[in-house]
Amino acid sequence: MTWHLRLGHPGPRVLEHLVNHSLGARIKGITTVQCDGCGQGKAKRQISRATRTTEMEPGDRSPKYILDWKSPYERFHEGLAGKDNDSPTRIQRPNQSHLKVYGCKAFALTRGSLKGTERTRKLAPRAWIGYLVGYDSSNIFRIWNPVTNQVVRTRDVVFNEEQVFSGSIDMIKNDLAQVDLEQLKEWLNANTTEDKSIAEEEEEEDSEAQSTGATVVSTTAAFEDEGVTEVIDEEEEEILDSITVKGDHTSTFEDFYPTPPQTPPPGDLLAAAFHGMRISKYTSPPVRRRRRVEPWHAVFHAGTQSSPTVVESTQATRAEVARRQRKPPRQSAGSATITIAEINVARAQPGSINNLHQSQLPAPPKRHHDLVEPHFPVINPRKGKPRHQRHPLADLFLQAERDHLQSHEKTGSWEEVSRHSDQIQGNQILDCMWVYTYKFNTRGFLAKCKARLVVRGDQQRVNHAEENYAATLAVRSFRAVLALAARFDLELKQFDAVNAFVNAKIDEDVYMEMPTGYRRPSRVLKLKKALYGLRKSPLLWQKELTATLTKLGFKALPHEPCMMIRKGCLIFFYVDDIVVAYRKNDSHIANAAISGLKAKYELTGGEDLRWFLGIEIHRDRARRYIWLSQTAYIDKIAELAQSDDLPRTPMGLRELPPYEGIATRQSTRLYQRKVGSILYTAVITRPDVAFAVARLARFNQNPGPEHHRAADQVLRYLHVTRSLALRLGGGDYLRVASDASFADNSIDRKSSQGYAITLFGGLIAWRASKQDTVTTSTTEAELLALAQAAKEGLFIQRLIAEMAIKLDDDVLVLECDNTNTISLVTKEIAVLQTKLRHVDIHNHWLRQEYQRGKIHVKYVPSKKMVADGLTKALNADNHQEFVRMLNLEDIQLLT
Structure with missing residues (x-):
């Protein structure tokens, strides 16, 4: 019976054929079927228009008598293989596992x-209920949610195939019979946001298909221009969320349940039952109206973003359709501060394109x-906007795409x-996407437009x-290496490996769709090199570079594998x-290593170290000092502060104190962004925060207004003192200082602690926790x-020894300001009177x-x-005084 339902209600003859021809390994001896859906004329498979985008309907995967007991899927691929001269005619049967x-009940994991x-919230919902x-x-x-009328794409889901959605309110009410409404209201704070409708998405997909179809060319033809792009050094954008939500707000439920046509949708029946709202007959299109999601809805959209339910009332019918509330969009091509006409004027003048500042540029494109x-028409008449x-x-990014593809052709990254x-059968074909970004010079002006092809790992x-x-x-x-460089006046040369990952060979069979805009029918790419996006690419590149340096005579440090x-x-x-660090009298070793790397990889750079991972490096070789600064980064994150204090x-x-209320999702995300931005400066160059x-x-997890003000104070402090730089050099010792503040946390009475490690006069490690x-x-x-x-000090001591520094x-000298603690460590007869075993x-x-x-201990x-x-x-x-002891100095006064 289960496979009868899975395959779209086939008759006994079809099931018997499946058993006889071993097409259904899990079907055993089924010759008769007793199905309520079949008795009622076979239940309609499409609950909503969203199912039109499914990968393959069960009916297309089942064998049919009229097709000589072959499925439409199999007949389609037979015809396709006949048209493809490169492919042998073979049997391709659909995968039904x-x-x-x-329509069975599904339990999808929440975002939390x-x-x-949500690990600390033991009673919070772990899944929401929907239907396949x-x-x-x-x-x-x-997964379809009957309450919010949303279709959610998700991977993490468990099914109960014994329960199928029938349109009954009681069925959903029973799922909530044991739920305390007050508890649900306290657990979940569901915000209403707006998502694309199915119709809008179909229009965009059609538009994209037309646009992409007009630009389909041969991959070889796209590689005619010379030039190889650099590796993107900015942090790449996040590829995709694990769950995306699509809402269907344009179609009525009339399509869902055609018999009888006056039957209102179950989601609206629920709304009417709980809210007392009138559901009109489907004599006119329903009007959308936004309302707050009640707590009892929480089970169906816990962890998802809900959309407004389609509900009609007398008042809503006379009112206009409410405008959708969206998050403030990022600056796009249509809202750019510089127009296409201005770009063309700038490109007509040699060198003028490089005079565009980053504040003038639109956001990089998101897709090809x-x-x-x-x-198609530029204006959307339904919304009245572009x-x-x-x-x-676009022309510069298209050229960047061609340059990037040409670089892959030179390195032999794939084959068509x-x-x-036959070799593809059983293997997964991954999708790919373009990632675009700008490259700026040190003054913030446009240097080039960059495009990179990323595999959907x-x-x-x-x-x-x-x-x-x-x-x-x-x-x-x-920081330890730079402290050594300051103390011993080492040379520091920086290089950048172009398309680094592509230099590593892949150790498994991976197939990828051809790049968007350059696809060819019935052709895919078999990867030979580790492209960006694959899970193993970073590891393969590390092994490749380490093996090359090993052949050149270098050895990796046991405590730091990224140092040789x-x-x-x-x-x-x-x-x-x-980065290559060496003494002047060892320049022959460094030059041999650089030549060996250039012989195998394409390297750019070779100048003195000035920037590393967004850290600006200043140097005074006469006094043997090095300063690390994050002025540019602090200028960027200071915009998060909602204050102008100094x-x-x-x-x-x-x-x-903790916040007594419940923070909104927007407030929490903004606060976490502030804290994360401050944290990066705190662990790199600014121990004073x-x-x-x-x-x-x-x-x-729950910030309040007072916490936002405190975060703004740190951001403003960083901006006021943005010219402070961490100085390295000026000493000949290794010192470790530790301190604790006893029971200073009034909430849990745990103590705060911190340590600071100084090497050759510069702070190289610290922590506050x-x-x-x-x-x-x-x-x-x-x-x-x-x-x-x-x-921590012993680790640094071993690391320095591995660098051949004596x-x-x-x-190891430890500094402490508590005499009793020192006595417990140094005196032979001192005994700690404690029952805490971990302290002992x-x-x-x-x-x-x-x-x-x-x-x-000192x-x-x-x-x-x-x-x-x-x-x-x-x-x-x-x-x-604390800032002075940290050797944080104003770099503007020094330069």
């Missing part, structure tokens, strides 16, 4: 469950469709194969046994950014902080390392303790 009973943000209406692929299902001329306009810099060849089947992890350079290791050394030459890399400190002295951002991060456990005394809190600082003192373990470990002669007063500002908020005068 993923089919489920049409997928992202892991189609397939987008073998593992992506289309934005680069082609529209082949439907599609060509991007003002027939879609119907998110579509790859997950293989948990496969190794995909690729190491990246730790920022503390980067050969005698007096050190090479470190972050993906495609490569604070002298990043945080006030008063502790921030480390404590502040550690405090702010505790309210990420809250201890994982509650301690019962200041001594215990200081002891836990000292243990963490000691472990320190004057092999003993840390105490014994510190005593062990002290007795082995690996560490030495007393430093709190006023001279550099880690003191990492554990508490300071007033203006003390904070100024």
